[in-house]
Amino acid sequence: MNLKQLSESLGLSQTTVSRALNGYPEVSEATRQRVQDAAHRHNYRPNTRARSLATGRAHMIGHVIPISTRHEMMNPVFSDFIAGAGEAYAKAGYDMTLSIVPDDAEDATYRSLAQKKTVDGIVIHGPRANERRIKLLQDLDLPFVVHGRASAEDSDYSWVDVNNRRAFSRATELLLDLGHRRIALINGLEDMDFAIRRRQGYEKALRERGLDPDPELGASDEMTEHYGYDTARRMLAGDTPPTAFLVSSLISAIGVRRAIEESDLKMGRDVSVITHDDELSYLGNGKDVPIFTATRSSVREAGRIAASTLLELIEDPARTPRHHLLEAELMLGRSTGPAPQES
Amino acid sequence: MNLKQLSESLGLSQTTVSRALNGYPEVSEATRQRVQDAAHRHNYRPNTRARSLATGRAHMIGHVIPISTRHEMMNPVFSDFIAGAGEAYAKAGYDMTLSIVPDDAEDATYRSLAQKKTVDGIVIHGPRANERRIKLLQDLDLPFVVHGRASAEDSDYSWVDVNNRRAFSRATELLLDLGHRRIALINGLEDMDFAIRRRQGYEKALRERGLDPDPELGASDEMTEHYGYDTARRMLAGDTPPTAFLVSSLISAIGVRRAIEESDLKMGRDVSVITHDDELSYLGNGKDVPIFTATRSSVREAGRIAASTLLELIEDPARTPRHHLLEAELMLGRSTGPAPQES
DNA sequence: TTACGTTTCCAAAGCGCTTTGACACCTCTC
DNA sequence: GAGAGGTGTCAAAGCGCTTTGGAAACGTAA
Known part of the structure; x- marks a missing residue:
C-alpha cells in the first residue's frame, strides 16, 4: 500500500493524506483521524527511498x-x-x-x-x-x-x-599511595589519542611524586588478551619487576591476571592491577565487588x-x-x- | 555534481551518461571513456536515494x-x-x-x-x-x-x-577418553537453537558410553564471564564435583578458569575444560598453543x-x-x- | 536511388513521496 | 452585501536517477 492507493481509498488527495500523517496544521482534526485510522488499518508506512529523495534527509x-x-x-x-x-x-x-x-x-x-x-x-x-x-x-x-x-x-x-588524563592520574596516585614505585603502563596503541592522554595522566602523577617513568615499564599495542599476557609475563620475568600494572582495557587486564597467576603470584597481594573498565555488557568486571580495581566509564x-x-x-x-x-x-x-x- | 549537471557539462543527455556509467552496451566506447573520465574528474557518484527509488533496490x-x-x-x-x-x-x-x-x-x-x-x-x-x-x-x-x-x-x-551437535559430541568423547566421568555442561540459554544442539551432542556422547547426564552438572544462561565463574564455583563446591567442564563460550570459559584457580585447583591437571571458540579477533584463545582445548569455528x-x-x-x-x-x-x-x- | 539494419543517442515517463501555490468555501466585520 | 481573513483541500512540480520507446545518423545492399 502506497500513498497514492491510500489516498484513493480515502477519496482524498495525496497532499492531504501526507499532511495529515505528518502532523501539519492545515488539515481538520476529523480528516486527520480518518486518515490515521486508515493508515494504521492498512499498515501503511511511507517508502523511505521516496521520502528521503523528496525531503533531502536520509534519517x-x-x-x-x-x-x-x-x-x-x-x-x-x-x-x-x-x-x-x-x-x-x-x-x-x-x-x-x-x-x-x-x-x-x-x-x-x-x-x-x-x-x-x-x-x-x-x-x-x-x-x-x-x-x-x-x-x-x-x-x-x-x-x-x-x-x-x-x-x-x-x-x-x-x-x-x-577524561582519560584525570582517570589515569588518579589511578596512578592510588597505586603510589599504596606504596608502589614500579608501576607498569600497559597502554593501547599510542597513535590513538586516548592512549596518549592516559600516558600523560600516568606520567604526571609519577612526576608529581618525583618519580621518572621507566621506559622498561611502558608498553603500547592493540589491546588484546594476549598482549596483556605477553607483556606482563615479560615484565614480571625482568630483573626489577613491577609491583603494579595500570592497564588500558579489561580485556588486556584478563591477560595480565593470567600472567600473574602463571608466575605463581597472587593478584592483589603480590602484584596490584588497575584497569580501565568500559562497563562492557559481556565482560562485566565481577558483580558485587569488582574483580579489578578500575577507572570506570560506560562506553x-x-x-x-x-x-x-x-x-x-x-x-x-x-x-x-x-x-x-x-x-x-x-x-x-x-x-x-x-x-x-x-x- | 549530479547527473543533470554532469550530462550538461558533457553536452550529452542524462540517458547516455547513465548508460555509459552503468555499463550498458548502447554507447560507443569513445563516449563511455569520455563520460567516465568526466565522472571521475568531478568525483561524481549517483545519489543513492534517487537511484534506489528508480531501481527499486536499496543495496x-x-x-x-x-x-x-x-x-x-x-x-x-x-x-x-x-x-x-x-x-x-x-x-x-x-x-x-x-x-x-x-x-x-x-x-x-x-x-x-x-x-x-x-x-x-x-x-x-x-x-x-x-x-x-x-x-x-x-x-x-x-x-x-x-x-x-x-x-x-x-x-x-x-x-x-x-555443526554444533557433532562438535560437542566430539568434545565430550575426548573428555571421556581422558577418563572423565563427571563432565559439566555450561551452556547458553536453552531456548536458543544452538544451545539445544550442543546439549544433544553432549548427551549423545555420554549415552553412547552408557552414562546418564547428571542434571546437577548442567547449566544454561546468558554466556557472560560471571555466569561461568559462578556456576563453576558452585559445582566445584558440591559433594561430587565435576572433573571436567564443557563450556559454550570462551567468555564464560574465562570465568570458569577464574573459579578453578580460586578453588586452588589447576586447570588442565585437576580440572579439564573444553570451550567453544568462535575465533574472536579480540579474545584470541592464546597464540601458539591454545589456552583452552576448544571446538573452533570462525564466526x-x-x-x-x-x-x-x-x-x-x-x-x-x-x-x-x-x-x-x-x-x-x-x-x-x-x-x-x-x-x-x-x- | 531506395530500403533496411546498426549504431548511437535522446526526450519523456516513472519511481513514491513532500511541498508550493492556488482555489473553493465559510465566517466575520463594517 | 461586499470585502477581509481563515480553513480545508487539491493539482502539479520537483527530488535525481533509470529505463522505455523512439529517432537521427550512418553504413550497406539491392
Whole structure:
C-alpha cells in the first residue's frame, strides 16, 4: 500500500493524506483521524527511498570501521558504543549504517557517503592525535561527532570523551599511595589519542611524586588478551619487576591476571592491577565487588550521548559544536593492595 | 555534481551518461571513456536515494538486534559476525544497517523495514528452536538468511550454521577418553537453537558410553564471564564435583578458569575444560598453543558466508534456499588432561 | 536511388513521496 | 452585501536517477 492507493481509498488527495500523517496544521482534526485510522488499518508506512529523495534527509547515520591486519576496530568496546548509539537512533526514528572497509579506503568511504547522500551524519571512531578525518568531514559539510578527541586539531568540533588524563592520574596516585614505585603502563596503541592522554595522566602523577617513568615499564599495542599476557609475563620475568600494572582495557587486564597467576603470584597481594573498565555488557568486571580495581566509564552511555548530540546537530545545523567530557569513577576492587615489602 | 549537471557539462543527455556509467552496451566506447573520465574528474557518484527509488533496490542489508535486560545480543560473537558480513557487503557495494530495538518491538521492526523498503534483505540472528521470524519474513516476501537453524521449523530456508551437535559430541568423547566421568555442561540459554544442539551432542556422547547426564552438572544462561565463574564455583563446591567442564563460550570459559584457580585447583591437571571458540579477533584463545582445548569455528567466516549467500539470493530470487554447515575443528590446548585418580 | 539494419543517442515517463501555490468555501466585520 | 481573513483541500512540480520507446545518423545492399 502506497500513498497514492491510500489516498484513493480515502477519496482524498495525496497532499492531504501526507499532511495529515505528518502532523501539519492545515488539515481538520476529523480528516486527520480518518486518515490515521486508515493508515494504521492498512499498515501503511511511507517508502523511505521516496521520502528521503523528496525531503533531502536520509534519517540515517553512518559509522565507518576500518579493517586492517594491524588495528582491529571491531572490538567489544566498539560494539558496546554502537549498542548505545543504536538505542538513541531507534528512539529518534533514525537508522544506522555500518561500513566495514579496508583502512586504505577509509577516506574514500567518507567522501562516497557524502556524495551518495546515504547518510545525514557520521560518527568518527578512534581518533588519532592528528586526525585528518575531522578536516575531511568539515570540507564535505557533513555533520559529525567524534568519540574521543584529537589533541593536535585546533578547529572546534563536537566530541564526547572520557577524561582519560584525570582517570589515569588518579589511578596512578592510588597505586603510589599504596606504596608502589614500579608501576607498569600497559597502554593501547599510542597513535590513538586516548592512549596518549592516559600516558600523560600516568606520567604526571609519577612526576608529581618525583618519580621518572621507566621506559622498561611502558608498553603500547592493540589491546588484546594476549598482549596483556605477553607483556606482563615479560615484565614480571625482568630483573626489577613491577609491583603494579595500570592497564588500558579489561580485556588486556584478563591477560595480565593470567600472567600473574602463571608466575605463581597472587593478584592483589603480590602484584596490584588497575584497569580501565568500559562497563562492557559481556565482560562485566565481577558483580558485587569488582574483580579489578578500575577507572570506570560506560562506553555504552558514551554511545548514547554521541548519538543524540549528532541528531541535535543535524536537526539544527546552526548549532555550535558541543562537548561532553565524562568523568570516570575510580572503583575499588580486589586487585589492589599495599606494595609488598622489599625483602 | 549530479547527473543533470554532469550530462550538461558533457553536452550529452542524462540517458547516455547513465548508460555509459552503468555499463550498458548502447554507447560507443569513445563516449563511455569520455563520460567516465568526466565522472571521475568531478568525483561524481549517483545519489543513492534517487537511484534506489528508480531501481527499486536499496543495496542495503538489514540486521536487527533486539535489546533486553534478559538477553544481550550485542556481544563480541555478534560483532565478529557483523565484521565478517560487513566485509562481504562492502566488496559487493552494499551497505549494512543495524537496528537496535527493544525485543518487544522486534516483529514490528521487520515489518517496518519491509514496508518502508529500506533494505533488500535481512539476516536473522540467534534463532530459537521455534522461530517465528522465519515465517514472518517469508510472509513479508523479504529475502533472508539465518545464522543458525531452527529445529522446529520445517519449511525450507537459507541458513549458515556450525555443526554444533557433532562438535560437542566430539568434545565430550575426548573428555571421556581422558577418563572423565563427571563432565559439566555450561551452556547458553536453552531456548536458543544452538544451545539445544550442543546439549544433544553432549548427551549423545555420554549415552553412547552408557552414562546418564547428571542434571546437577548442567547449566544454561546468558554466556557472560560471571555466569561461568559462578556456576563453576558452585559445582566445584558440591559433594561430587565435576572433573571436567564443557563450556559454550570462551567468555564464560574465562570465568570458569577464574573459579578453578580460586578453588586452588589447576586447570588442565585437576580440572579439564573444553570451550567453544568462535575465533574472536579480540579474545584470541592464546597464540601458539591454545589456552583452552576448544571446538573452533570462525564466526567471522560464518558472517562472510551468510552475507554472500544473502546477496546471491537477492540477485536471483528464483534461487532455491542454500545451506552451509560448517564443521568445527577440535583444537588441543593446555586445559585438558587425564582425569585425576579417585583418592 | 531506395530500403533496411546498426549504431548511437535522446526526450519523456516513472519511481513514491513532500511541498508550493492556488482555489473553493465559510465566517466575520463594517 | 461586499470585502477581509481563515480553513480545508487539491493539482502539479520537483527530488535525481533509470529505463522505455523512439529517432537521427550512418553504413550497406539491392
